[in-house]
Amino acid sequence: EVTAVCDSNRNNLDRFVNGPWKWAGWLPESSEFVRRHKPDHRIKKIYTDYNEAAEDRTIDAVSICLPDVFHPSAAVAMLGQKKHVLIEKPMAGSVQGCVEIISAARAANVKLQVAHMWRFHPEIKFIKQAVDSGKLGKIVKTKGYAVYIRSAPSGWFLQKKYAVGGALLSVGIHAIDTARYFLNDPAARSVYAKVDTVYGDYDIDDFAVVVVEFSNGTVSIIESGQNHPYADGPEACTQLFGTKGYARVFPSEVQYKIGGRWGCFKPDRQEPHIYPKMFQDEVDHFVDCILHDKEPVVDGETAMENVRIVEAAYRSSREGKLIKLG
Structure with missing residues (x-):
């Protein structure tokens, strides 16, 4: 199952529901997104706190598209619960933040991909x-x-x-x-x-x-x-x-x-x-790496x-x- 941790960019939702996997839920940046999009039948669950999503054991992988300052804390929370992570660039606002994310991914033995599309x-x-x-x-x-x-x-x-x-x-x-x-x-x-x-x-x-x-x-x-x-x-x-x-x-x-x-x-x-399919190909690659135990084209060290x-x-x-x- 896949959940996206994102802002109100509707395109991020579309990229994750268009694939051979099961969609789990959505963690919006603001309550305005909830008000406008909750009726969408594709959204089965809306989280209001990324820690809540991290603790949900039915979720296998997440995409993090939050403001950059939150990247390390959100990624470490997800990786700490052994969830595969696709994280927007920049991976973090500092090298230290990148180190924290990479260390958490290694400890969890899960996939970490950075979205350099x-x-x-x-x-x-x-x-x-x-x-x-x-x-x-x-x-x-x-x-x-x-x-x-x-x-x-x-x-x-x-x-x-x-x-x-x-x-x-x-x-x-x-x-x-x-x-x-x-x-x-x-x-x-x-x-x-x-x-x-x-x-x-x-x-x-x-x-x-x-x-x-x-x-x-x-x-x-x-x-x-x-x-x-x-x-x-x-x-x-x-x-x-x-x-x-x-x-x-x-x-x-x-x-x-x-x-x-x-x-x-x-x-x-x-x-x-601006080639729309590159965004979809990026997501498809992330899921393929999870399903077939491959290394992402942009791993943590490369992005750091x-x-x-x-x-x-x-x-x-x-x-x-x-x-x-x-």
């Missing part, structure tokens, strides 16, 4: 195959973007007491994860960043430029923010510069030499940037490295220096 986009997979084939040679540099153009999220995302960080932690982490996915998830060696609030009246960051040197020698430039007048690409747009070729996702293409001449290759079918980079970026900006991570 761009890895399930077909065009991301297209570029990943090109990188893995060696056609681009060694990747020496990447550029990635996660910027809201002339817009920003609303609600708790703009309140540091709930979001923990700002745009860098909320969406910049997508650009970081996408780059690491293309590079086979290397650890960061050093981080230098400038993070600031320049576009709005709130206590979270809306501007960040981050330079990461990875353990494999690749250097990645990450830009994140909100309310910017322009950006070089949409969320998770990434460029890869190799010794033999070039690739870009959104719009997606690969360039390399064949027979001494440069060619440009694109996916047979270009999907929408993303948070470690973000944490180092905030520190670098505060202290005005390069942060060496090992």
Whole structure:
């Protein structure tokens, strides 16, 4: 059985009821959701406290989509009751929070997956195959973007007491994860960043430029923010510069030499940037890992490295220096 621990995003409910498993219940963020959606026949039970859901022994797995500040406490509560957990990114607002979640998952011997959904986009997979084939040679540099153009999220995302960080932690982490996915998830060696609030009246960051040197020698430039007048690409747009070729996702293409001449290759079918099926595929993968004892494509350790980079970026900006991570 599956239950979602979420806010009032109706799409999260739809993703979990569209699968070969039994739906157990829903834990909304607010009573407003209860008032509007309780008549829905698909919702068999509504919890008002995640601890109540954690103690329900009829539930095998949960999806945690709460404000970021609650991720560690909610995840540890669920894992402590031996429930498999799919948790929204960022996994936690700090490395320490990630460590607590990973330790609880190991102790319970259950599956822990973090929802970095761009890895399930077909065009991301297209570029990943090109990188893995060696056609681009060694990747020496990447550029990635996660910027809201002339817009920003609303609600708790703009309140540091709930979001923990700002745009860098909320969406910049997508650009970081996408780059690491293309590079086979290397650890960061050093981080230098400038993070600031320049576009709005709130206590979270809306501007960040981050330079990461990875353990494999690749250097990645990450830009994140909100309310910017322009950006070089949409969320998770990434460029890869190799010794033999070039690739870009959104719009997606690969360039390399064949027979001494440069060619440009694109996916047979270009999907929408916000590809709805990637969210469903992410949930399907989580359930498949549970049913067939597989390791999730984004496990706790992989996601923690993303948070470690973000944490180092905030520190670098505060202290005005390069942060060496090992």
